[in-house]
Amino acid sequence: MQLSESLQDYLEAIFIVIQDKPVCRITDIQKIINVSKPSIVNALSILKEKKLINQQKYSYITLTDNGKKEASNIYCKHLAIKELLINLFDFDKKSANTLACEIEHHFCKKTVQIMKTMTENIKKHPNLKKKLLKK
Amino acid sequence: MQLSESLQDYLEAIFIVIQDKPVCRITDIQKIINVSKPSIVNALSILKEKKLINQQKYSYITLTDNGKKEASNIYCKHLAIKELLINLFDFDKKSANTLACEIEHHFCKKTVQIMKTMTENIKKHPNLKKKLLKK
DNA sequence: AATTATAATTAGTTTTAATTAACAAAGTGA
DNA sequence: TCACTTTGTTAATTAAAACTAATTATAATT
Incomplete structure (x- = not known):
């Protein structure tokens, strides 16, 4: 399109x-x-x-x-990115929304799917996030 | 600027x-x-x-x-995003480069720093990636 | 029903970032 | 050194996406 x-x-x-x-x-x-x-x-x-x-x-x-x-595809991307920003990067809702809007157009379905999986796993296993962000 | x-x-x-x-x-x-x-x-x-x-x-x-x-700041962002795309999302170098170019302008230093940490940890502990992407 | 307020449209302009075509300068090789 | 190639510049257009100002249509209120 x-x-x-x-x-x-x-x-x-x-x-x-x-x-x-x-x-x-x-x-x-x-x-x-x-x-x-x-x-x-x-x-x-x-x-x-x-x-x-x-x-x-x-x-x-x-x-x-x-x-x-079309709109639903776009919005799904938006949501997936927003969720990852909130759950992994500790964005607040508003900032997550803004950034998701700015970058969502550039991601393919496959990448978005990976983001979804990541968000789910982080929610399920909170230790994962700790280990990922450990300095 | x-x-x-x-x-x-x-x-x-x-x-x-x-x-x-x-x-x-x-x-x-x-x-x-x-x-x-x-x-x-x-x-x-x-x-x-x-x-x-x-x-x-x-x-x-x-x-x-x-x-x-200025340029160095921009390029550092670029590199951090590219590395994460390669090491976590399994992008090839060229695609990672392209996408990094498209989205790099929208990320703040703090977020980029988190990306760097994530990439390091994923490289150090390959199991992390598996757990993150497990379906 | 007339008036007022809200909402939508049109016309014209601005900014940013690209283009092509034509031209000018610099560099190179015989 | 002269011709030729490469590189850089200028001028004039185009397109996307925004704006303001002015206008028109619809809705709401008295």
Whole structure:
């Protein structure tokens, strides 16, 4: 699908909003991505072109099936990275979120899967973390 | 100093070239960062403004003291990330390099230090890696 | 229903980082 | 030393992603 990083961010934001409620508005996106409304409108028009979202003028935004699939992939990566940052690197939630956003686009599925495994094992066996970080 | 990601990349490239030989030329940078020469010339003019490099027209590029310091910081991050990708995530050298380039700008010193420690411990105690990645 | 407030859009601009084409300087070999 | 190759520079464009200001549509309130 080859979306730019910023378009991936917009799609991910919509996905996050829609987890809680059925539809999404531009103001919802603005609360997540801190940019001006025209920037969002512009991004949405591209996502619409790519058939990842549905939106009629001045109205709600929803994800197409394709859009859901793409967004979910992106968000899964995000979560895996965030979890590792929290559980291994002792990031607080907010910083973990920020950094995950910044780097998530660059990781392949395989690497993300390894991160998930690592997080699980660290949670299961707390000694592992101690040994890893021992100086 | 607040350099953009791309300017950091240029500075880092110069640093890498200068590890092997006393000066750097635009063609050397081009071998590392795959862009056109005018792009490099333009980046250099900004780095010059910021007093991070010295360059007289049609001639060599060297790093100022400040430039060396900045570049070395960036490159240290790069190395730490690359090493972890190789030793824990089983990346080959080239892929590790590519990914490190993409994400290095986003990591703080502290996190990078943790990565270094992790890499050392994994090298010392191979069992650690097995336990971390066990499914 | 009219007014006001909120939300979305359009138009035009800026910044960053890249490009190609054309040109200029430096280096090299006969 | 002159021609040729390599290297570096300039100028003019392009594209992505942001912005502000002004406008329009929708929703809410009295």
